[in-house]
Structures are given as C-alpha cells and as structure tokens.
Amino acid sequence: MLHATEVLGAETYDAHGNFVGRVKELFIVPADQPNRVARILLGRGKYRPLVAKHDQVAFVAPGTLKLNVDERVLEPFEPNEAWLAVRKDLLDQQIIDTEGRKVVRVNDLDLAEERTNSTMEMRVTRVDVGLPGAVRRLLEGLVSPGVIRRIQENLPPKTIQWEFVNLVEPDPLRRVKLRLSSQKLEKLHPADLADIMEALSPAERQAIISSVDEETAAEALAELDERLKAQIVEKLDPEKAADIIEEMAPDEAADLLADLPPETSQEVLAEMPRAEAQEVQELLRFEENTAGGLMNTEFVFVGEDAAVEEVLEWVRSLEVEPEHLDTIFLIDKQAMLSGTVGVGRLLLASGGQKMSELKSELLPMVSTEAEDVEVFEIFDKYNLRSLAVVDANRRPIGAITVDDVVSRLRQAA
C-alpha cells in the first residue's frame, strides 16, 4: 500500500531511465472511474509540466515513479475542472464521513497498487484522518520512509473508506463536472446532516443545501439554529428558497421568513403557490413567543353534527400530514370552536355516531395573543397533544402541537 504524500514529489523516470520531473499532483477523473488515479502531473522546473496517464505508469514506490513510455509521448498539462486534484482538493481539506456522520480533515490518502502486465494503477482506498497520517506529513523528507513506517505501526489508525467520503464543492458547475452526488447525504438523518453543516463553512453549507433534494433540505434546515437558517436561505435564489420552504410546516416557514430581510422574504413568498404563501403570511403577524407564533394553520376541523363515517371518508380525501391528524376540532353553526375529538376515540366509535357525542369534556383553547408560558401550562395541565388557537370570535384559526411545545421549551432551557 502507498500513501498519496509518498507519491507526491516522487522522482519520475521514463521507459529509458531518463529523468522526467517530479510528481506535483495526482488527479482522479470521476467521470471515468471514481477511485483511480487517472492522471499524474509532472513538474519540470522552468519547462512546461507534462501529464502521464494511468496506463503509462510501469511502477510506483515511495519517492519514485517509472513510466513505460518515452518522455516525448507525454502530453503537456492543461488544467481541467473535471479532474479531482488530490493535493489541492483533498489534502488538508474537510470532507464528510457519511458513515461516521461527521466532518473530518484529510491527512493523507491510502492508495492500492494494481498490477497488470506492464502497468501499475493506483486506486484510492481510504482517507487517513488520524495520527499516522499526521506523523507522516510532519516527518516526511526529514526522516527516512522506513523509519516513518515503523513509527506509524505503533499509532492507532483512523481511516475512512473512500466510498463513504463525501466531498463538498462550493462551485455548482464543478460539482456537476466532478460527478459529486448527494445521495449519501440524503440518506443521513436530518439532525446529523444539520450537525455536519454546522461544522462547515458558509460556502460549503450553501453547497449542501442546494445539492440535496428539497425535502432533505427543509428537514435539515429545520434542525439548524435560527441565524444559520436565515443566512443560508438568504443566499439561495428565491425560487429554490420557495421550493424548500414549501416543504416546511407553515409555522417553521413563518419563523424562517421572519428572520430574512423584508425584500428577500417578499421575493420568496412571491415564488410560493398562493395558498401556502397566504398561510405563511398570516402567521407572520404574530409575535414569536405567543400562541399565534407557535401555532400551525394546518389542522382539521369539522362540523359537530357530522357523522363519524362522513368525517373518516372526508379526512381520507384530504392531503394532510398524518402528524396533523391526531386531534380533530369541532365547530358549531356559527363556526365557533365547540369541541375536540382525539383520533383514538374516532377509531373506537361506530360509523353512525355524531361527532358531538365523542368530544372530550374539557375544551381548552387559547387566543393568538396568549403568552407561550400560558400555552405550556395548559399542555401540562390537560396532558394535551394539540391545542386549538381561536380568534376573538372563538373561531379556530390554528393549532399548537406538542412537538412545537417541546422544541420551544428546549430552546428556552
């Protein structure tokens, strides 16, 4: 096994044993193969640098590289954005370990040699993020490779398999050229993805949000702190921002839009579908630490005279998230809140029963101006899972669910 830093700087000789130059950079061409060192940049001092292809390499060892062709066959070097550079793009940079779910810094790369008839290919197998790589980087060139290898054997290795490495490239065009996919990130739990994003720089965070699908982006954003959320969304183009915000619950969307500069939030709202934009805009009127600020406008309410089977049939036809379904609110003829029915009761009831027969004895509700502390108390006192928010005419205009309460309490703590 070789290490990238042992090959970088290696003296290179051609098929006739003539000195060509030193290895300056190793390139992977992800479009061909994801892990093969496909091009080798040879620096020649004041002369033009040359590039050797993977099939032109006869032999590699720490500090030396032999080609199987004549120097004159090698092509002059032209920079190529679609090539992944080991030294520039990987060494010392931060990458995401999608298996360990964290951000790490690359000390070195492990390369496996693959021998065929007259060529020797190098393939990246692992990324070294631990002490052995660090010690090698420190001592290389000062102490003989043999000594370094001996020291390393006594150090605990810490490596990540190349398949689990996710690179973050801020430039979207280059991301495409390098064939960087975000599938591995999309499979992470949103909370882990959010932690990873917090450990990265703003440009890299931006890259992640715009490369993962909207649903993942919305879920990850929801886990980030307020300021970070706003900073990220502000830099997205309004259309993309709107797509992501649509995926969020209205109350979360409102919290987020409130943190954006007014012009930006107007632009984003303009890009959203009418109904959703309106919903969010109405929530924006309320102060954050009131019931209005906590509530969600997605909730289900029915007339109290409706029969259970009618309601079930109707609810099935709705496009409503299951988590907003655990309590159904009842209204009377004046559209005033008259009761609540837990889904549990609905399940146990017979089809012909009227909804009003099922409603709970207590009917807690709050006005939009109620302070959040009051809301918490009501939740605690009545062991609620959701609580209706009503306007001055006692008409339900939103619902607060227990998960909103929990996350607000945690923020306050």
Place this chain on the structure above:
Amino acid sequence: MNLLSTLARVGQWAVRGGPMQQARRVRRRMVILLAVIGPGVITSNVNNEAGGIYTYSLAGAQFGLAVLWALVPMGFALFVTEEMCARMGSVTGKGLSDLIREEFGFRVTFFVMLAMFAVNQGNVLAEFAGVASAMQLFGVSKYISVPLAAILVWVLVLQGTSRWLERIFMTFCLVYFAYVISAFFAKPHWLIAVLHLLPTPVLQHVPHVKQWITPTPFNMAYLLILAGLIGSTIAPWQHFYLQAAVVEKRVGPRQYRQTRTDVMVGTITSVCIIFFIVVCTATTLYAVGHKEITDAGEAAQALVPLAGQWAGALFAVGLLNASLFAASILPLSTAYVICEGLGFEAGVNYKFKEAPIFYWLYTAMIVLGAGAILLPDVPLVKMAVLSQVANGVLLPFVLVFVLLLVNRRDLMGEQTNTKTYNALAWGTTAAMVVITLVLLYFSMFPPTGPAGSAAVH
C-alpha cells in the same frame, strides 16, 4: 349536509395586515444585535490579564506619563490586526488555524501550533502567577491558592459552564473602573495627562509646551517596557480567539458592521483601561520616586487614593478576576485551536475518549502552568512580564499569515484589504518585527544599570 357548508378555509377568517405585521421581525432583530456585540469586547477584556496589569503598572511607575503616547499607535495597530481576523471569520466562516492548515499544509500548521502552545503555556503560567500574588495579598499561601484555582478552572470549564463563567468574569471586569476612580482621586493634571497622548518624543522639544512634558528617556529599559506594553496588548492568541468567536457566533457578512463596531469598542476600552492604570501608577508611584514594582503589594499602591488601606484588597480582587478569567479561557481556546488546525476532535461536548488529544492538551496546560508556579522561589512578577515578551516574538509570524490569507481573493472575494489598509497592516507587522529584534537583542545582551535590570523584574 352541514359538514361541507362549515368547511370554509381557515385562513380567510384571520384578519389581514395591520400594525402587528412586523412584530415578530423586530423582536428577533434585537436579539441578533445583542448576540453579535460580544467577541471583540470579550477578547479585549480577557486581554487585560495578570501579565498586562503588571506591565501597565510597571510602565507607569518607571516612566510616568512618558509611555502614554505609545497607546495611540498601539490601539490603532490592535484594531487593524483584530479587524482583519474578524473579517476573515465572517467572510470565510473558518477559524484562523483552519485557514492556515488549508492554505499552508500540515507541517507549517504544526509548527505554528507548537509555538502557540509554548507561548500560551507561558501566558497560562502568568495567569496562575496572578492568582498566587493576588491571594498572597489576602495572606493565602500559593501552595493552597494555585492548586485550588487550577482544579476550579479545570472542573468548571469542562462542566460546560464556560458561557456562564464568562458572564461572571465580564461583570467583575468592572473592577477595572477602580483604576478610573482612583486616577480621579489621585488628582493628576488631566490636561497634561491627555497631552501625553500626543507623541511626547517630539513634544518635549516644542517651546512653551516642553515644560509640562515628562521627558522620554530613550534608554534600553524604556524600549523594553514599550515592547512589553505592545506584547501584552496585541497578543497572538487573541487573534485566533477572536476569529473563532466570530465564526462560532455565525456572524455573516450582513452582521459584519456590528462586529466591526464591537471590535472597535473593545479596542477603545482596552486602551482606556491602560491609560488609567498608567496615570494611576504615574501619579502615585513615579511622582514620589517609587519606580520599582516587585510584588503585588507595591502594584496595589496605585489604588491607595481611592481605597486607602483597602487598596491592596481591591487590587487583589481585580487581579484574581483577571487571572481566573484568562486562565479559564486560554487553555481551552488553545487546545481547541490546535486540535482544529491539526484535525483532531475538539470541544467540551465530546467525551474524553472521543477527543483525547484535546483533553490532554487542555489538562497539560493547566497542570504545567499551575505546577511551575508551585516551584519554590519563582519570581512571580518577572514570569508575568516575560510571558508578554514571548507574545511579542510570536506575533509577527501570526500577522504575516493573517496578511497573506486576508489578501487572498479566492478566500475573501471583495473583502480583501485595500491598498491603504495593507500598507498600514504591513507597517504594523514590520514595526512588530523591529520590536521583536530589539527584544531578542536585549535578552541576549541584557542592559546594565539599575534602570535596565528593573525592567526585567
């Protein structure tokens, strides 16, 4: 069927528009503003630690008002260098050690970090020296006070209470106002003191004015104390700390103006405190010919006009707070910066097993720092001042990295330095190099005579 008739859209019931529209937004804005004010002010306050207080006191006692003029260029240099770091943190979102690692590779980073460790270790040592001499004024032996302080710092910080501690220490920083009040009680000629903020080496040759000016002696002791002043005011670690704090507070380009204000407020506060300490010691010690400060008791004389017989106690409380403040922040931030730069897990939210290097570094700094003070016959004041000199030696190197990085267009975009700014910053760095060389010369060929030896004590 009345079910469908009552299924109106909820949204339409809500009242639209109205003055409440922006309520949510305003509230949040204020919170953000308060959150941004901070890193700069905290950094400057941590900076007025034990070593600093001794150096300022010594400067005033030995040369009176003749050191004051240096505060203006010093404050200026402090702002210029700190602002660059704050700007880098805000634009790149990366710490200074991260950037050095990414742009200059592993080996360079390693040696910068090694030097950082050594110099900051000196600073930590000075903080425990501060604890020892403060508690000695209360008659507590250093063999009791220093181990207690070390354990206190180690436990409290690892408990994750550092934010809470920070607030307590910031509150106690009000003790510095004792110097302001004491200066007023000492009744100096304020006009003359302020006049000394102008370059006195020039003023002392101006007719009609020169009679008010304390003569500036250009001997080695004087240069040494100037270098010490600069070393204690512009320390390398504070640049790392400030940038990390800016990154941690997630100050984006949009909030950057507030952060710059914060850095400026911090700089001005820092310089003002030095001004009053120097005026205090100049009036109480220099004026009566008491030019030597060898222990905390003598340094406390500066507070006699305010506190009379309680001066010692007041000084001790201030010194203790300053020392504990810095002792709780320095080891942690050093361990953090080193691990970040070298790519090891860092942070108190990791368990010991997950981030062993971080915890070992942190522990080593406290143990070595406190341990060295416990050796018999350690000259406490001298240790404190010497650590400031070490700061001065490392600083130019750090500034060169800062300047190289802040001018990189691929990192900073439009936010690179302007030409004027670059000229100022490189000028500051060059001045630091000169001062460092002067210091090194003196450390190899110590100045002779009473004035010279006093400066090193």
